[in-house]
Amino acid sequence: MGRLFAVEIVYRGIFQKTLAKNIGRAIVLAAHHEGKPGITFGRYGDSPERNGIPAKNFAIVATDDVTLEEGMAKYEPKEVDVTISVDDTLCKGVESWAWYGLQPINRLLKPGGALIVTSRESPETIIGMAHQKEHPYRLAIVKGTPSFSGLWVYKDDHSDVRILGAIAKVLPELFTLASVQQAIRDEWNSELKATSAQRSYERTTTITVQPAQGNPEKPFEFQMPKWTEMREGIAIPSIPRGHAMRDPTTGEMGGYQPARNPTFKKFTTRTMRPVVDFDTCIKCTLCWLQCPDSCFDVTPEGLYDANMEACCGCGVCEAVCPVANCVTMVNEAQFTDNASQWEMWRKSKETYQGWLQSKIANRPERSHGFRYRGQYEEQVPEMLEIAQQN
Amino acid sequence: MPEAVVARKGQDPAVPPTAAEKNIAAKGAGEQTSLITGSEAIAVACKLADVDVITAYPIRPYDTVMQYVAKLVSNGELDCEYIVAESEHSQFEIVKHASAVGARVFCGSSGVGWMYAFEALTVTPALRIPMVAMVGNRALDDPGAFGVEHNDALAVRDLGWQLIWVDNAQEALDTALIAYRVAEDRRVFLPCAISCDGAFLTHSQALVKIPSAEKVKAFLPPYDRGDLQLHPDNPITVAPQVNEDWLMEIRRQNAAAMDRSSTVIREAYADFERIFGRHYGNPFFEEYQTDDADVVLVGMGTLSNPVRVAIRQMRQEGKKVGFVRLRWFRPFAAEELAATLGRFRAVGVIDRDFSLGSPYRSGVLATEVRAAMYPAAKRPPVLGFICGLGGREVTVPGVRKMTESVYLAAEGKTQPGTQWIGLRE
Numbered sequence: 172m173g174r175l176f177a178v179e180i181v182y183r184g185i186f187q188k189t190l191a192k193n194i195g196r197a198i199v200l201a202a203h204h205e206g207k208p209g210i211t212f213g214r215y216g217d218s219p220e221r222n223g224i225p226a227k228n229f230a231i232v233a234t235d236d237v238t239l240e241e242g243m244a245k246y247e248p249k250e251v252d253v254t255i256s257v258d259d260t261l262c263k264g265v266e267s268w269a270w271y272g273l274q275p276i277n278r279l280l281k282p283g284g285a286l287i288v289t290s291r292e293s294p295e296t297i298i299g300m301a302h303q304k305e306h307p308y309r310l311a312i313v314k315g316t317p318s319f320s321g322l323w324v325y326k327d328d329h330s331d332v333r334i335l336g337a338i339a340k341v342l343p344e345l346f347t348l349a350s351v352q353q354a355i356r357d358e359w360n361s362e363l364k365a366t367s368a369q370r371s372y373e374r375t376t377t378i379t380v381q382p383a384q385g386n387p388e389k390p391f392e393f394q395m396p397k398w399t400e401m402r403e404g405i406a407i408p409s410i411p412r413g414h415a416m417r418d419p420t421t422g423e424m425g426g427y428q429p430a431r432n433p434t435f436k437k438f439t440t441r442t443m444r445p446v447v448d449f450d451t452c453i454k455c456t457l458c459w460l461q462c463p464d465s466c467f468d469v470t471p472e473g474l475y476d477a478n479m480e481a482c483c484g485c486g487v488c489e490a491v492c493p494v495a496n497c498v499t500m501v502n503e504a505q506f507t508d509n510a511s512q513w514e515m516w517r518k519s520k521e522t523y524q525g526w527l528q529s530k531i532a533n534r535p536e537r538s539h540g541f542r543y544r545g546q547y548e549e550q551v552p553e554m555l556e557i558a559q560q561n
Numbered sequence: 562m563p564e565a566v567v568a569r570k571g572q573d574p575a576v577p578p579t580a581a582e583k584n585i586a587a588k589g590a591g592e593q594t595s596l597i598t599g600s601e602a603i604a605v606a607c608k609l610a611d612v613d614v615i616t617a618y619p620i621r622p623y624d625t626v627m628q629y630v631a632k633l634v635s636n637g638e639l640d641c642e643y644i645v646a647e648s649e650h651s652q653f654e655i656v657k658h659a660s661a662v663g664a665r666v667f668c669g670s671s672g673v674g675w676m677y678a679f680e681a682l683t684v685t686p687a688l689r690i691p692m693v694a695m696v697g698n699r700a701l702d703d704p705g706a707f708g709v710e711h712n713d714a715l716a717v718r719d720l721g722w723q724l725i726w727v728d729n730a731q732e733a734l735d736t737a738l739i740a741y742r743v744a745e746d747r748r749v750f751l752p753c754a755i756s757c758d759g760a761f762l763t764h765s766q767a768l769v770k771i772p773s774a775e776k777v778k779a780f781l782p783p784y785d786r787g788d789l790q791l792h793p794d795n796p797i798t799v800a801p802q803v804n805e806d807w808l809m810e811i812r813r814q815n816a817a818a819m820d821r822s823s824t825v826i827r828e829a830y831a832d833f834e835r836i837f838g839r840h841y842g843n844p845f846f847e848e849y850q851t852d853d854a855d856v857v858l859v860g861m862g863t864l865s866n867p868v869r870v871a872i873r874q875m876r877q878e879g880k881k882v883g884f885v886r887l888r889w890f891r892p893f894a895a896e897e898l899a900a901t902l903g904r905f906r907a908v909g910v911i912d913r914d915f916s917l918g919s920p921y922r923s924g925v926l927a928t929e930v931r932a933a934m935y936p937a938a939k940r941p942p943v944l945g946f947i948c949g950l951g952g953r954e955v956t957v958p959g960v961r962k963m964t965e966s967v968y969l970a971a972e973g974k975t976q977p978g979t980q981w982i983g984l985r986e
Contacts, residue, residue: 216804398810404689404789405811409796
């Protein structure tokens with residue numbers, strides 16, 4: 172048996188589907204320059220046509236064909252040498268489907284394996300988002316805003332080649348910088364991109380994450396029922412009705428909190444979250460009506476509290492809110508929990524206002540895909556500049 | 562005239578009936594004899610079963626059923642929703658949904674009409690819908706032809722449909738009642754298609770005993786969908802999208818339901834005999850003159866008629882030939898059939914269908930019979946015969962010709978695995 176290499180690329184549905192596919196292709200092509208066979212594939216059970224849903228691509232490379240066949244897995248390898256997270260908020264965990272549970276970003280990493288993350292956050296923030304791992308692993312950050320585009324539009328901001336350069340650095344046995352540059356020239360016919368890969372290679376450093384570091388929470392998980400335990404006829408009991416909410420200060424009951432699917436929380440779809448200024452809310456109901464995920468809980472006094480266990484971060488609430496700065500979308504990386512904003516506001520309006528303003532002030536621009544004509548032309552040079560300066 | 566009345570005729574009403582008279586009365590009470598086609602017999606069964614929703618879309622020979630049902634509704638004899646759909650696909654989808662909310666339903670089609678409904682046909686067993694359908698067997702286009710071939714109904718053989726072939730109008734009526742009883746049993750909840758050979762059964766009138774509504778009520782309990790019923794008081798989602806984590810469990814559940822069907826079929830026939838007094842013996846296949854037979858033929862549907870005639874002729878000539886008519890194709894009584902066929906020196910399977918490129922280029926039934934027999938202790942040679950396609954007559958000389966080949970195989974003389982009989986060549 173020769174050596175087997177497995178790389179997973181964790182990405183967000185639609186926005187990064189092409190990016191993930193391109194990285195997987197280039198990994199196999201670069202390894203091929205060194206005579207190593209490989210394959211790349213998307214996890215077929217994923218549904219990457221859903222906006223923002225966490226999904227995975229894999230690249231499997233081996234030193235020979237027999238070893239490659241031994242290592243082939245249709246859906247998921249059992250362990251990987253490198254995990255690439257092309258969006259830093261994915262480090263909070265991955266929940267692709269109902270019943271999958273919350274899968275830590277580093278779940279498949281071998282001891283000493285490397286997690287490569289595209290981010291402008293600090294290593295401490297990334298480590299804090301990722302769940303604790305039973306053995307040490309390495310973390311490398313490719314500095315930059317996570318590249319989001321669309322199914323039909325590819326943002327050529329060099330995120331792809333910068334990650335490839337980083338792979339050559341953290342796992343030189345897989346392929347050398349020279350091989351990956353050759354693959355880049357063959358695939359994209361761009362000397363500029365080959366240079367970006369080299370620059371990323373030279374700048375990539377890793378830090379070791381110890382088992383004591385990281386999010387200590389136990390990720391939620393489910394045991395799938397046996398065939399004898401399932402209701403027949405492909406019939407699934409509905410989610411029960413909701414219930415009134417309890418005011419944390421007065422104990423008053425009122426409002427309405429819908430019951431939600433316990434086996435699919437969906438919040439790992441989120442890259443940004445709404446923060447609500449309850450002091451300026453006019454109770455117009457528009458956010459509650461328009462939310463496609465029914466994520467707003469109605470409080471006893473008739474306010475609308477975005478429930479962070481259910482919010483997918485689409486931004487519709489911000490778009491429909493008629494009050495200036497009442498609902499604001501903020502980068503998900505700014506938050507460490509899913510606690511109720513309304514409960515915090517009920518306990519102390521002053522504390523809440525301070526918290527709210529700090530989140531809004533630190534608000535890095537974040538959007539899904541392209542919102543207006545010319546955004547591509549604005550963003551690509553900006554990303555390239557980050558890549559040059561690092 | 563009802564048999565009960567006949568039995569008491571001429572007797573003094575004051576004289577109490579004997580035990581034997583009581584028995585006759587109980588068995589024949591309210592029964593009438595009518596001269597009706599196989600299609601009409603199915604329509605009468607719909608009335609007796611008090612079906613709630615029926616959908617229709619015309620295609621020959623199935624359309625005779627929808628015409629008879631329409632007449633029953635129009636005459637006020639049957640109170641049901643009768644919906645003429647705009648295609649077979651909608652026809653089967655409508656009853657699928659009606660059944661999901663708890664309605665007893667009936668539907669049917671023929672040939673390429675049945676094929677046009679195929680998407681609906683695949684989801685019906687998957688959702689455990691106990692629909693009863695009549696397939697008026699018809700050749701698949703092209704070329705357009707009205708006559709019988711079994712390929713239409715056989716196309717659903719892998720999907721969870723229970724499939725049965727009948728060979729006379731009485732059996733068609735009785736089987737429709739049994740089909741509701743079996744399909745709607747909570748242990749089963751799978752659809753059942755009753756195959757009736759186009760023309761030979763659907764369009765021929767025969768004397769049929771029509772049981773009383775009271776007896777049918779005693780035999781056929783109301784349809785209760787239980788926790789699978791779509792109803793505001795039982796909020797459920799039916800047929801969501803699933804991924805690879807769920808499909809095998811769902812298929813396995815349905816496989817278990819099909820397994821249980823065999824038991825439920827036996828129970829239903831036993832109850833049928835007890836309540837109606839008509840005896841069908843082994844529900845899965847009928848044996849004709851097999852007790853001392855050297856060789857047997859196996860087949861389904863109305864070709865049983867010329868086969869039986871040919872057997873009687875050949876027996877007069879001293880040839881010990883028997884016939885096994887298969888009723889239930891799904892579930893397939895493999896072990897029982899294999900044990901039975903193992904008693905003979907050779908077996909000839911008559912297919913009124915084709916399965917191009919299949920093992921030994923046989924028909925569907927011959928392939929299934931061979932597969933059923935492979936693990937058996939005794940495996941006589943099995944020959945396949947393809948005949949009667951597109952409604953061509955299965956003739957007595959044709960059956961004799963098949964039997965000759967089966968005898969040669971029994972004597973160890975190599976025969977072709979499959980022969981086409983009645984072909985111009």
